[in-house]
Amino acid sequence: MPVVLVHGLRTSRTMWRAQVEALERVGRRAVAVDLPGHGTRIGEPFTLDAAVGTVADAIDELGGRAFVVGLSLGGYVAIRHAARHPQQVAGLIAASCSTRPHRVLLAGWSFGARGIARLSDRGARLNQFFVDLALPPVGAADVGAGGFALDATNEVLAEMSIATPLADLARVEAPVWLVNGAFDHFRGEERQFLAACRDGRLVVVPRATHLVSLVQPARFTRVLLEALDEVEARSQAVAASTDAGGRRQG
Numbered sequence: 001m002p003v004v005l006v007h008g009l010r011t012s013r014t015m016w017r018a019q020v021e022a023l024e025r026v027g028r029r030a031v032a033v034d035l036p037g038h039g040t041r042i043g044e045p046f047t048l049d050a051a052v053g054t055v056a057d058a059i060d061e062l063g064g065r066a067f068v069v070g071l072s073l074g075g076y077v078a079i080r081h082a083a084r085h086p087q088q089v090a091g092l093i094a095a096s097c098s099t100r101p102h103r104v105l106l107a108g109w110s111f112g113a114r115g116i117a118r119l120s121d122r123g124a125r126l127n128q129f130f131v132d133l134a135l136p137p138v139g140a141a142d143v144g145a146g147g148f149a150l151d152a153t154n155e156v157l158a159e160m161s162i163a164t165p166l167a168d169l170a171r172v173e174a175p176v177w178l179v180n181g182a183f184d185h186f187r188g189e190e191r192q193f194l195a196a197c198r199d200g201r202l203v204v205v206p207r208a209t210h211l212v213s214l215v216q217p218a219r220f221t222r223v224l225l226e227a228l229d230e231v232e233a234r235s236q237a238v239a240a241s242t243d244a245g246g247r248r249q250g
Contacts, residue, residue, distance in 0.1 A: 012146025
C-alpha cells in the first residue's frame with residue numbers, strides 16, 4: 001500500500017522527511033507532495049480544488065489507490081480529497097485539523113497575517129524564530145529545507161472559508177485516524193470530528209503540539225505504520241472472504 005503525505009500551511013513536502021525515510025526502510029512506497037503555492041510550486045495560486053487535484057494526481061501515479069496522510073492544512077485537503085475521490089483512499093490520517101475553519105477564526109488569523117506581511121522581510125525572521133522555538137533541531141531542519149511560503153497565508157485562509165470538514169468526513173468510506181498532539185490548539189472539536197466519521201478513531205500523542213509529526217516523529221510514524229497494518233489486514237480479509245465465496249459458489 002503506497003502512502004501519500006500532504007504538508008501544512010507555509011511548509012512543503014520536506015516536512016515529511018522522517019516519515020518518508022521510515023516508510024522506505026520498511027519497503028513501502030511513499031510520496032510527499034507540494035501543494036500549490038508551496039515548496040517547488042511557490043508562485044502558483046492556491047485553491048482547495050487544485051490542492052485536492054494534487055493529491056489525486058499523486059495517487060494516480062502510484063497506481064490509483066493509497067493511504068493518505070495530511071497535517072493541518074494538509075489534513076483538511078486530505079479529508080476533502082477522500083470525500084470526493086473515495087475509490088483512491090484505502091485509509092486516512094487527518095492530523096492537527098480537528099477544528100472547523102470558523103469565519104471569525106479565519107478573519108482574525110488573516111488580520112494578523114496581513115500585518116506580518118508588511119514587515120520588511122515579510123515575516124521571515126519571525127517565522128524562523130517560532131520554528132526554532134517550537135521544534136527540535138532535526139524537525140526545524142526538515143520543515144525549513146523546502147523553504148517557507150510566507151506569502152501563501154491569506155490566499156489559503158480565503159479558500160478555507162469554503163471547507164466543510166465535518167460534512168466531508170461523513171462521506172469518507174475509508175477508515176480514518178484523527179491524530180492530534182496533546183497540546184494542539186486545533187484539537188478543540190476532535191470529538192465532533194470523531195463522531196462525524198463513519199469508521200474513525202482518535203489518537204492523542206503525549207507531549208506533542210500542533211506539528212505533531214515533527215515534534216514526536218517516532219510516535220507519529222508508529223501510529224502511521226500501525227494504521228497501514230490495520231488497513232492491509234482488512235483488505236486481505238476481504239479478499240480472502242471474496243475468494244472463499246467464489247469457490248463455494250463454484
